[in-house]
Amino acid sequence: MPKVKAEKKARVHEEVYKQGILFNTDFGQHILKNPLIVDAIIQKAALRSMDTVLEVGPGTGNMTVKMLDKAKKVVACEIDPRLVAELQKRVQGTPYANKLQMVVGDVLKTDLPFFDVCVANLPYQISSPFVFKLLLHRPLFRCAVLMFQQEFALRLVAKPGDKLYCRLSINTQLLARVDHLMKVGKNNFRPPPKVESAVVRIEPRNPPPPINFQEWDGLVRIGFVRKNKTLGAAFKNKSVMDMLEKNYRIHCSVKNELIDESFDMKQKVMDILEKNEFDKMRARMMDIDDFLRLLQSFNAEGIHFS
Structure with missing residues (x-):
């Protein structure tokens, strides 16, 4: 040099x-x-x-x-x-x-x-x-x-x-x-x-919140990739859908639950968002309680983020 x-x-x-x-x-x-x-x-x-x-x-x-x-x-x-x-x-x-x-x-x-x-x-x-x-x-x-x-x-x-x-x-x-x-x-x-x-x-926080942090972060990451977009738009991303479907199939396999041949992951996700009034919400306006409720809504239907 x-x-x-x-x-x-x-x-x-x-x-x-x-x-x-x-x-x-x-x-x-x-x-x-x-x-x-x-x-x-x-x-x-x-x-x-x-x-x-x-x-x-x-x-x-x-x-x-x-x-x-x-x-x-x-x-x-x-x-x-x-x-x-x-x-x-x-x-x-x-x-x-x-x-x-x-x-x-x-x-x-x-x-x-x-x-x-x-x-x-x-x-x-x-x-x-x-x-x-x-x-x-x-x-x-x-x-x-x-x-x-x-x-x-x-x-x-x-x-x-x-x-x-x-x-x-x-x-x-x-x-x-x-x-x-x-x-x-x-x-x-x-x-x-x-x-x-x-x-x-x-x-x-002591005790720490009783949730799986890796799964929580998986959900939050999707919401904040484009924090000004609605969640309905954020979840339509193909890589997001592929990841959720893979996790869902693993979940069903572990639980010995059959998946119908006509199963549509995108429709299932959109139904959960609309049913719980999250489809029009944006991550930039959501607090911890909102995301916890969203995570519980997905988990209740067998959808996981890690």
């Missing part, structure tokens, strides 16, 4: 930290430098002295050290070995050293340990998969206080009819109570990200 191009790439992807660390923005490394915001996040997490805290993306440990002071243990997940070494060096020889456990690697590919509270300044590119990894984790944790790109945070809390209301909104709110806590300007980070950020508090 020519020297000029290499230098340009280095400027785009990395910024030198005052301690000599190169922050790699490909990993989403934007270190929160404002101590007031660090303190506010920790306060919102309401840590207890016997808590185990899961932190994702601890960076150089600005938030980690303060949480070690309040909690029994911090399990810090970090993908960059350089930052792992930096954080270990920071607590070496202090009372915090025995309270810190480092997990090196990609958190999406790691089995999460037991924890009471999760606090994270997340790499924004893993926001959605991490939220669902967290919400499907067992045993349930008490709460999570997480930093996201502002638009992603607003999607998490959006309500039916809102412009940003989407599959992410309804799936998250099915499994948890979500509160938008604060906006965080880009200048509070080193290096500054290109977008504004926000902090969200997520509290899992």
Whole structure:
């Protein structure tokens, strides 16, 4: 690679930290430098002295050290070995050293340990998969206080009819109570990200809703592929019909139920939608109760989504 191009790439992807660390923005490394915001996040997490805290993306440990002071243990997940070494060096020889456990690697590919509270300044590119990894984790944790790109945070809390209301909104709110806590300007980070950020508090519903999440998500996905379309139009998609018919035939086979030769899956689906007055409804206006009722209507007729 020519020297000029290499230098340009280095400027785009990395910024030198005052301690000599190169922050790699490909990993989403934007270190929160404002101590007031660090303190506010920790306060919102309401840590207890016997808590185990899961932190994702601890960076150089600005938030980690303060949480070690309040909690029994911090399990810090970090993908960059350089930052792992930096954080270990920071607590070496202090009372915090025995309270810190480092997990090196990609958190999406790691089995999460037991924890009471999760606090994270997340790499924004893993926001959605991490939220669902967290919400499907067992045993349930008490709460999570997480930093996201502002638009992603607003999607998490959006309500039916809102412009940003989407599959992410309804799936998250099915499994948890979500509160938008604060906006965080880009200048509070080193290096500054290109977008504004926000902090969200997520509290899992306990007990969790008694439904098969994979099946729920299968239904919601169909509704939100074109959220402004009516459900009647959304369900006429050929691939959707093929999937539902395949699942229906498996269901009947397991139940030893015969299927009439004149069986028409499309007609059956449309009949269910019309009978329950869902055919003219649009996903963007439907709440959790609407989708639960729709799922029950399909399941009662042997139609499943996973």
